[in-house]
Amino acid sequence: MIILDKNTRCVVQGITGKQGSFHTEQMLNYHTKIVAGTSPGKGGQNIGELPIYNSIEEAKEEHDINASIIFVPAPFAKDAAFEAISQLDLAVIITEHIPVHDTMEIVEYAKREKTTIIGPNTPGIISPGVGKLGIMPTHIFNEGNVGIVSRSGTLTYEVANQVTDSGMGQSTCIGIGGDPVVGLDFADVLQRFEDDDNTAAMVMIGEIGGNAEEIAAKFINKNITKPVVAYIAGVTAPPGKRMGHAGAIIEGNSSTAASKIEALEDSGVYVAERPSEIADLIWELI
Amino acid sequence: MKIHEYIAKDIFKEEGISIPKSKLAVSPEEAKMVSSEIGKPVVIKSQILVGGRGKAGGIKFADNPDEVYTKANEILGSTLKDERVEMVLVEEKLDIISEYYLSIVLDRSAKKPLIMASMSGGIDIEDVAQNNPEKIIKYYLNPLDEFLPYHGREIAIKMGVPNSLITKLGAVVCKLFNVFQKYDATVAEINPLVVTVNGIIAADAKLEIDDDALYRQKSLVELEKVNKGEFAYVKLDGDIAVIGNGAGLTLSGMDMLKLYGGKPATFLDIGGGSSQENIVKALNIVISDPDVKTVFLNVLGGITRADDVARGVLDVLDATKHKVPIVIRLTGTNEEEGQRILKEAGVSYETSMEAAAKKAVELCKDII
Numbered sequence: 001m002i003i004l005d006k007n008t009r010c011v012v013q014g015i016t017g018k019q020g021s022f023h024t025e026q027m028l029n030y031h032t033k034i035v036a037g038t039s040p041g042k043g044g045q046n047i048g049e050l051p052i053y054n055s056i057e058e059a060k061e062e063h064d065i066n067a068s069i070i071f072v073p074a075p076f077a078k079d080a081a082f083e084a085i086s087q088l089d090l091a092v093i094i095t096e097h098i099p100v101h102d103t104m105e106i107v108e109y110a111k112r113e114k115t116t117i118i119g120p121n122t123p124g125i126i127s128p129g130v131g132k133l134g135i136m137p138t139h140i141f142n143e144g145n146v147g148i149v150s151r152s153g154t155l156t157y158e159v160a161n162q163v164t165d166s167g168m169g170q171s172t173c174i175g176i177g178g179d180p181v182v183g184l185d186f187a188d189v190l191q192r193f194e195d196d197d198n199t200a201a202m203v204m205i206g207e208i209g210g211n212a213e214e215i216a217a218k219f220i221n222k223n224i225t226k227p228v229v230a231y232i233a234g235v236t237a238p239p240g241k242r243m244g245h246a247g248a249i250i251e252g253n254s255s256t257a258a259s260k261i262e263a264l265e266d267s268g269v270y271v272a273e274r275p276s277e278i279a280d281l282i283w284e285l286i
Numbered sequence: 287m288k289i290h291e292y293i294a295k296d297i298f299k300e301e302g303i304s305i306p307k308s309k310l311a312v313s314p315e316e317a318k319m320v321s322s323e324i325g326k327p328v329v330i331k332s333q334i335l336v337g338g339r340g341k342a343g344g345i346k347f348a349d350n351p352d353e354v355y356t357k358a359n360e361i362l363g364s365t366l367k368d369e370r371v372e373m374v375l376v377e378e379k380l381d382i383i384s385e386y387y388l389s390i391v392l393d394r395s396a397k398k399p400l401i402m403a404s405m406s407g408g409i410d411i412e413d414v415a416q417n418n419p420e421k422i423i424k425y426y427l428n429p430l431d432e433f434l435p436y437h438g439r440e441i442a443i444k445m446g447v448p449n450s451l452i453t454k455l456g457a458v459v460c461k462l463f464n465v466f467q468k469y470d471a472t473v474a475e476i477n478p479l480v481v482t483v484n485g486i487i488a489a490d491a492k493l494e495i496d497d498d499a500l501y502r503q504k505s506l507v508e509l510e511k512v513n514k515g516e517f518a519y520v521k522l523d524g525d526i527a528v529i530g531n532g533a534g535l536t537l538s539g540m541d542m543l544k545l546y547g548g549k550p551a552t553f554l555d556i557g558g559g560s561s562q563e564n565i566v567k568a569l570n571i572v573i574s575d576p577d578v579k580t581v582f583l584n585v586l587g588g589i590t591r592a593d594d595v596a597r598g599v600l601d602v603l604d605a606t607k608h609k610v611p612i613v614i615r616l617t618g619t620n621e622e623e624g625q626r627i628l629k630e631a632g633v634s635y636e637t638s639m640e641a642a643a644k645k646a647v648e649l650c651k652d653i654i
Contacts, residue, residue: 075501099499100392101470104429107397157395180394180472210394 001127001172002147002192002199003090003116010067010133011059011078012037019094020071021047023135027069030138031257032131035063054085060107069124069133070095077120078102085115089129092133093119093183103181110183117183123153134175144169147193149186150205151178151212155233159205159221166279171199180209186216193205194224201227203278204269206260208234213260221267227285230264231272232257287495288335292375293509294491296521297469303476304487308377310520318351320376328354332361333373340409342366347379380489385478386409386445388459389492390466392473393426398598399466401425401459403445407478433463454486469506470499507515508571517556517568526650527572530584531556535639537551539584542643550652551578560590565598573602573610579653580611582646584639587618594620596627603633611649615642 012027014020015037022163027034036051036059043054053059056068067090072080074097084091085106093106098120102176110117118125129143136153140161146168150156152177174189176182186204193199202224206213213232220228228263235257253259261271270285272278295305295368307324310333321328332344339345344366345619346357354376364371387407393400404422406414414421423444427433438456447455458479466474475492500507509519518533526543528550530536540550554576556568572578585595595616603612614635616624621637628635636642 074498096654097498099470099502100431100472100496101467101499104392104397162563181397185395186496212395215395 001130002189002196003174004067004125004127004130004133004172005120006033006130008067008090008133009033009035009063009065009130010069011053011056011063011065012036012071013056013084014038014073015047015050015052015073016042016045017071017073019135023071023094024050025199026135026138027132030132030275032133035059035065056083060087066090067133068092070119074098074125078106080116081106082109085110085113085117086241088115088224090116091118091183092122092124093117093177094124094135095119096121096179098179100179100181103179107181107183118174119177119179119182121179122177122182123156125172125174126170127172128170136173136175140164142169145171145198145200145286147171147189147196147199147202148173148205149189149193149202150175151204152233153178153205155205155231155275157209159203159231159278162276162279163203166283168279168282171196178207186212187219190216190220190224190228194226199226201229201282204228204230204264206230206232208232208237208257208260209255211254214254214263217260217263217267217269220264220269227270227282229270229272229278229281229285230261231275231278232260232264234263287500287507287510289493289495289506289510290333290335290373291331291491292333292373294493295375295488297465297493297506298462298476298488298491301465301468303461303465304587305459306377306380306489306493307486308375310373311358311376312362312373312518314355314359314362317362317374317376318355318501321348321354321529321592322351324376324378327379329377329379330354330357330361331377332364332371333368333375334369336367336369339366344371360563375592380480380482380487382478383483385480385489386447386455386486387414387477388462389473389475389547390462390478391473391475396426399427399463400431401427401441401463403441403459405447409477410644413484419541427463433460433467435460438463449483450528451486458486458615465493469493470496470503472496476501485649505574508567508574511517515562517554517571519555519571520553521575522550523554523577524551524576525579526550526646527554527575527578527581528584529554529556529568529572529581530544530644531560531586531588531590535584535586539582539639539643542640543582543647546647548643548647551575560594562594562598562601565595566601569598569612570606573606573612578610580613580646580650582643584615584642585618586639587616587620587624590622591619592616592621593627594624596624599633600627600631603631611612611653613642613646613649615639 016039068084069092077095126132128141142164309320327349385407387404438459442452442455473494476488480489536555553615
């Protein structure tokens with residue numbers, strides 16, 4: 001497994017909000033090491049048995065924390081992310097609709113501070129058997145040796161479910177986020193799966209927009225020896241229309257599904273035409 | 287969200303980028319009038335949001351006012367790339383020494399703003415990018431760093447501009463970056479950026495705003511919204527905002543202001559059947575404009591109900607702490623009710639347009 005392992009001890013930023021409190025409970029039910037929450041002005045209260053602090057600094061005085069998951073609303077997300085980056089090694093930003101100028105600053109600051117950012121606009125990360133920092137349903141995951149990385153949410157669940165149903169499981173599953181600018185990208189995650197002893201094969205789920213998949217294809221060609229199966233959503237999408245995700249818009253030739261599929265196949269990646277083919281392809285490859 | 291050229295140019299101008307003399311026109315008559323004011327050959331540019339309008343016939347040159355009329359008449363009401371042309375920008379034709387290209391975009395994979403600049407500007411920049419990519423320089427910006435004038439000069443030097451232009455062009459880059467940041471742009475582009483004897487002028491302006499940032503770009507959203515048909519809105523250079531229901535009445539209100547020595551800051555026609563909510567929107571558009579010192583609301587209710595208007599006015603007065611006085615002329619459908627609502631709230635009103643116009647001019651004078 002990668003990034004989220006038994007040494008990850010997490011604080012929830014924005015824990016008193018509707019999303020924050022609900023998903024904290026879900027994460028705890030999945031035995032994730034959530035040790036505290038923050039909500040400025042609500043320090044000293046509790047949610048269940050979990051203590052709430054006014055700031056990460058305050059929480060760190062009482063607990064050993066190295067990661068954060070952020071549920072703070074978009075207008076305040078940059079502030080929350082900077083607070084996390086200044087003091088922690090990992091920040092998972094669930095929040096959607098963060099202005100892209102804010103995200104660029106978050107990503108650059110994280111690079112300087114050597115903090116790993118997942119998201120924004122991500123379902124999060126799950127390492128079955130260890131825990132999850134995210135909002136994904138857990139029953140579709142199973143411990144195993146397939147690493148999954150994806151730009152989308154529910155499509156990831158679709159694929160993870162099929163991998164599980166076919167009798168395999170996941171080492172770690174990461175949604176990198178649907179926005180135009182995100183922290184970890186495909187190449188970063190694939191490299192970590194390559195280096196991870198518990199991962200035998202990888203699934204990469206892309207979609208129209210940008211050229212992250214094309215860059216990943218080149219990267220795979222050069223650096224990845226383990227088998228990779230890919231799926232690209234949006235083959236029939238019209239150009240120029242934003243398709244749900246802010247990042248999913250065809251602008252020019254490199255952002256079409258056809259271009260991405262071609263680039264991946266040229267790099268020796270097996271590209272599934274349908275999500276349901278993915279599990280079978282992996283069985284053949286490992 | 288894509289921004290119309292004429293709005294983008296106003297923004298560029300505010301940030302100190304020179305733009306050509308220009309004015310918006312919605313009819314051939316108006317276009318002709320504008321070109322007479324400009325007094326030299328002009329370019330007539332359709333104000334649509336789809337790209338490639340030049341090649342689609344949406345930009346025409348005219349040497350004299352009669353020709354302007356003919357060509358504006360051809361463009362207005364025509365359909366270019368599925369978009370109907372409702373407005374044209376009539377703009378002085380520049381005496382071009384050279385055409386440059388300057389743009390700032392969001393580079394998704396680098397996760398940073400990217401400046402691209404070239405001395406080979408003009409409509410065929412795509413061909414330059416394809417065939418002579420070395421002629422376009424690329425410069426990445428660190429989103430956490432302040433953009434300083436020397437960054438701009440470095441770009442100008444890399445482009446290869448003459449020494450006499452290095453500082454001037456550097457300043458334009460700097461100002462365009464300010465626009466990019468201040469307005470949460472994903473694209474800010476000037477093509478062509480024209481060198482003339484009078485300096486460097488943005489002959490075109492392309493601006494796209496991040497949809498996720500619209501919550502903090504409200505003034506821009508309002509400007510664009512009103513042009514999607516909710517209101518007919520034109521910004522003028524005076525200090526009294528004129529709002530009316532119906533184009534004729536609104537125009538007439540402007541004329542009355544001028545008669546008493548005032549200067550209109552806006553033409554805003556709220557149209558027929560305006561709701562309370564529409565009144566609030568219209569008032570908010572003009573009172574958020576720092577140039578507006580007084581508002582002249584001129585309503586003669588037909589389908590629009592005076593009581594709705596009165597409630598809308600009170601909503602705005604209650605919700606804002608602004609100090610911009612609103613002079614109200616309120617008559618027509620449901621006027622008794624409308625006037626009663628204002629009276630009870632202690633808000634004064636006029637029943638004649640002239641009296642209201644005069645009052646607005648006097649109030650505005652006192653403010654200065």
